[in-house]
Amino acid sequence: MSLENKIVLVTGGASGIGRATVDRLAADGAHVVVADTQVDLAGEVVSEVKKAGGSAEVCQLDVAKSGAADTAVNAIVAEHGRLDGAFNNAGIVGPTVKLLDIDPEEWARVLAVNLTGIFSCVQAEIRQMTQQSSGGSIVNTASICGLVALSHAAAYNSAKHGVVGLTKSAAIEYGPKKIRVNAVCPGFIDTPMLAKGAGASEGMLEQVTGTLPIRRIADASEVADVVAWLLSEQSSYITGIAMPIDGGWTAQ
Numbered sequence: 001m002s003l004e005n006k007i008v009l010v011t012g013g014a015s016g017i018g019r020a021t022v023d024r025l026a027a028d029g030a031h032v033v034v035a036d037t038q039v040d041l042a043g044e045v046v047s048e049v050k051k052a053g054g055s056a057e058v059c060q061l062d063v064a065k066s067g068a069a070d071t072a073v074n075a076i077v078a079e080h081g082r083l084d085g086a087f088n089n090a091g092i093v094g095p096t097v098k099l100l101d102i103d104p105e106e107w108a109r110v111l112a113v114n115l116t117g118i119f120s121c122v123q124a125e126i127r128q129m130t131q132q133s134s135g136g137s138i139v140n141t142a143s144i145c146g147l148v149a150l151s152h153a154a155a156y157n158s159a160k161h162g163v164v165g166l167t168k169s170a171a172i173e174y175g176p177k178k179i180r181v182n183a184v185c186p187g188f189i190d191t192p193m194l195a196k197g198a199g200a201s202e203g204m205l206e207q208v209t210g211t212l213p214i215r216r217i218a219d220a221s222e223v224a225d226v227v228a229w230l231l232s233e234q235s236s237y238i239t240g241i242a243m244p245i246d247g248g249w250t251a252q
């Protein structure tokens with residue numbers, strides 16, 4: 001799969017799924033802009049990419065900060081002249097309590113990062129991509145929680161369902177401008193976030209694994225493979241989808 005010389009932005013690129021995707025995109029020939037709030041960690045990712053012969057740079061970005069996505073995209077375009085692809089993936093876990101116990105401030109924070117953050121990135125990216133005759137490809141990270149609801153996760157479920165709606169809206173409005181927009185819906189992926197969520201309670205991960213048709217948690221590289229494909233020309237007729245990467249969990 002070639003992404004040779006493509007300029008691609010990855011948010012949340014310092015850890016987990018984002019980090020695995022940075023590695024994969026760089027191995028496929030892209031120049032990857034690793035955007036994250038954790039700049040030191042993003043710097044380590046970039047150093048590793050360069051050591052492996054790839055091309056990457058760090059971008060300090062808080063997707064929840066108003067105007068920050070525009071600034072990041074403008075800087076990329078000033079340096080490289082265009083933006084070919086983006087993986088809008090930065091996200092946080094939500095409160096694991098019942099609906100009535102959600103603190104409105106926590107609700108607002110989860111929505112600000114996981115939904116409005118992706119909206120701001122998509123807007124900035126499409127604003128640029130509509131200026132390019134080559135268009136572009138955008139992938140947003142939703143979740144199985146964008147397709148079904150997990151209990152005690154109303155804020156996260158709501159944000160991720162919103163990401164699926166946003167993805168479809170962007171796809172139908174900007175398909176005519178050669179811009180494809182898709183979402184990935186990961187299930188249970190081995191990352192620091194999973195360790196903080198399901199992995200935090202004793203025996204929970206083993207219990208989850210037993211409910212997965214594939215009977216194992218995924219490696220982050222298994223999401224990265226799908227994202228790389230969606231960003232590449234090999235998926236040229238795919239837009240507006242929300243693809244589960246969940247070992248068959250939502251098929252049940």
Ligand SMILES: NC(=O)c1ccc[n+]([C@@H]2O[C@H](COP(=O)([O-])OP(=O)(O)OC[C@H]3O[C@@H](n4cnc5c(N)ncnc54)[C@H](O)[C@@H]3O)[C@@H](O)[C@H]2O)c1
Binds near residue numbers: 117190193
């Ligand atoms: N791990 C899973 O099982 C799983 C399942 C479904 C969906 N997801 C989604 O995948 C995405 C990546 O999660 P992960 O598991 O790799 O988690 P992770 O915690 O390992 O990585 C998330 C990255 O996002 C960054 N980030 C957080 N807030 C940010 C902000 N405001 N601006 C910029 N960067 C920010 C973090 O610093 C971190 O580097 C998230 O959107 C998450 O909701 C994960």
